Amino acid sequence: MYKASRRIGLVFFPAFDWAISPTHPEREERLLYTQDQVLEEGILDIEGIREYRPHLAAVADVERVHVCVPDVMSRVTESHLIAAGGAIVAAEAVLKGEVDRAFAIVRPPGHHAMRIVHGARGFCTINIEAIMIEYLRRHYGNKRIAIVDTDCHHGDGSQDIYWHDPDTLYISIHQDGRTLYPGTGFLNEFGGPNAFGYNLNLPLPPETGEEGFLYALEHCILPVLDDFKPDLIINSAGQDNHYTDPITNMRFSAQGYARLNDRLQPHIAVLEGGYSIEGALPYVNVGIILAMAGLDYTYVREPDYNPARVAQSPKVRDYIARLCEETYQAWRRRDELREEFIRDQKEISRRRQIYYDTEGLLENQEETTLVCHACGGLSWIDSRTDRGSHVLAIFIPRDACPRCREEGHNLFERSSRQTYRDGVFLQDRVADRLFTK
Incomplete structure (x- = not known):
C-alpha cells in the first residue's frame, strides 16, 4: 500500500x-x-x-x-x-x-x-x-x-x-x-x-x-x-x-x-x-x-x-x-530599531480607519499601548463607527506583568458606560475571560 x-x-x-x-x-x-x-x-x-x-x-x-x-x-x-x-x-x-x-x-x-x-x-x-x-x-x-x-x-x-x-x-x-x-x-x-x-x-x-x-x-x-x-x-x-x-x-x-x-x-x-x-x-x-x-x-x-x-x-x-x-x-x-521607535516614551498611540467592505461600514480607532519591557503591554482601543457605535476595548496580554494587568482592570473600573454607549470590554488573557459593562 x-x-x-x-x-x-x-x-x-x-x-x-x-x-x-x-x-x-x-x-x-x-x-x-x-x-x-x-x-x-x-x-x-x-x-x-x-x-x-x-x-x-x-x-x-x-x-x-x-x-x-x-x-x-x-x-x-x-x-x-x-x-x-x-x-x-x-x-x-x-x-x-x-x-x-x-x-x-x-x-x-x-x-x-x-x-x-x-x-x-x-x-x-x-x-x-x-x-x-x-x-x-x-x-x-x-x-x-x-x-x-x-x-x-x-x-x-x-x-x-x-x-x-x-x-x-x-x-x-x-x-x-x-x-x-x-x-x-x-x-x-x-x-x-x-x-x-x-x-x-x-x-x-x-x-x-x-x-x-x-x-x-x-x-x-x-x-x-x-x-x-x-x-x-x-x-x-x-x-x-x-x-x-x-x-x-x-x-x-x-x-x-x-x-x-x-x-x-x-x-x-x-x-x-x-x-x-x-x-x-x-x-x-x-x-x-x-x-x-x-x-x-x-x-x-x-x-x-x-x-x-x-x-x-x-x-x-x-x-x-x-x-x-x-x-x-x-x-x-x-x-536596535525598537529602541529608536519607542525613544523613552511611556505610551504609544496610533489612529486608524478600518473599512468593512462586506458591511459598508467605516470604523475609526484610537489605540494606546503602554511601553513595557516585561510583557506584551496593556493596550486599549477607543472604537467608533459611522453608524454611531462607540466602544472601549481593553486588552491585557497573555504574558501580562502585574503592572499592566492592574492598570487594565483600573481602566475598566473607571470607564463609564455612559461615555461608551455600546459597552466597555476588558479582555483579560491571564484570567482567560472577557469582562463587559
Whole structure:
C-alpha cells in the first residue's frame, strides 16, 4: 500500500449554509471541487492520511481573541464556529501526536478579522487561525508560534491580533497593497512597541511568478524562521496567488504551492482565500496535501498549465531580491530599531480607519499601548463607527506583568458606560475571560 512518510490529518468543512451570495467568489463550491478531487485521486486511501470531523468552537474560544460588538452570537453563524472548531480539531491532532501535520480545509475564512469585530470584512468575521492558536496556548502551554500567511491579500486581521505579541511571529507574503485589498502590508508595519520586529510583510509586485515566491521563501522567510525557532509553524494557506484566480494578479501554480509547503513544512495549514474554484483549488490542495505528507507531488498539474503562465520579468525578480534583503536586514536589526521607535516614551498611540467592505461600514480607532519591557503591554482601543457605535476595548496580554494587568482592570473600573454607549470590554488573557459593562 502507498504510505505517507509523514502522517497528516485533514478536516473538511464546506459550510453549505453560509454564503455572501449564491454567485459570490466565496461560496461552498470552493471546497466541493477539492473534496471531489481528493476522493477521485484516492488520497484518503493512503496509509497515514486520516480525515477528522470538525466540531463547534465555543463562544469563550472566540472571546479569547475578539471583542465582538455587541456580542459573539450577534456576529457569527454556526458555520463560523465550525470553521474555527475545525481548525482546532486539526491542531489538536498534531499536539496530541496522532498525526505529524494537519490541514484544515474549511470556510468561512478568517485572516481579515481583527481584534474588534463590528461585522464582516474581506469575507471574514472571526479569525479562525488566531482562535486555534490561542486555544492551543490555553490547553497545551505557551507555544512560540510563527504564522506564514501565503494568501494573496495581506492578512491585516492576523497582523492586528498579534501586533503586540513577541511570542508570535507573523510573516505575510502577498500582492502589494497599492494594487489590491486591503491596501496594507508594507515593511514599515513592523509590530507594536513591545513586539517591534515580529511582524514582517513581503508585498510582492503584480505578476510575480513561481520564481519570486520561492525566492522570498528561501532568502527571507526560512532564514527568519531559523532565527526565531518556533515551536509550531502555521500556514494561512490562501491560494489566490494562482495564475487563474479571478480577483488577483499573480502567477503561482499548484506545483509552486506544493514546493513551497515542502520547504516550509508547516505543522498546521488552514485554508484562507482562493477563488479559482475549478481551475486551481482542487490541484493546489492536492499538491499541498501530498507535500505535507512527504509524498511525490511532481505529477500534480492544472489542465492548462504551461511554464509561460508562471514566468516573471527580470524587473520583478530584481525588485523581490531587494525587498527580501531589506526585510531580512530589518529583522536582524529589530532590537536596535525598537529602541529608536519607542525613544523613552511611556505610551504609544496610533489612529486608524478600518473599512468593512462586506458591511459598508467605516470604523475609526484610537489605540494606546503602554511601553513595557516585561510583557506584551496593556493596550486599549477607543472604537467608533459611522453608524454611531462607540466602544472601549481593553486588552491585557497573555504574558501580562502585574503592572499592566492592574492598570487594565483600573481602566475598566473607571470607564463609564455612559461615555461608551455600546459597552466597555476588558479582555483579560491571564484570567482567560472577557469582562463587559
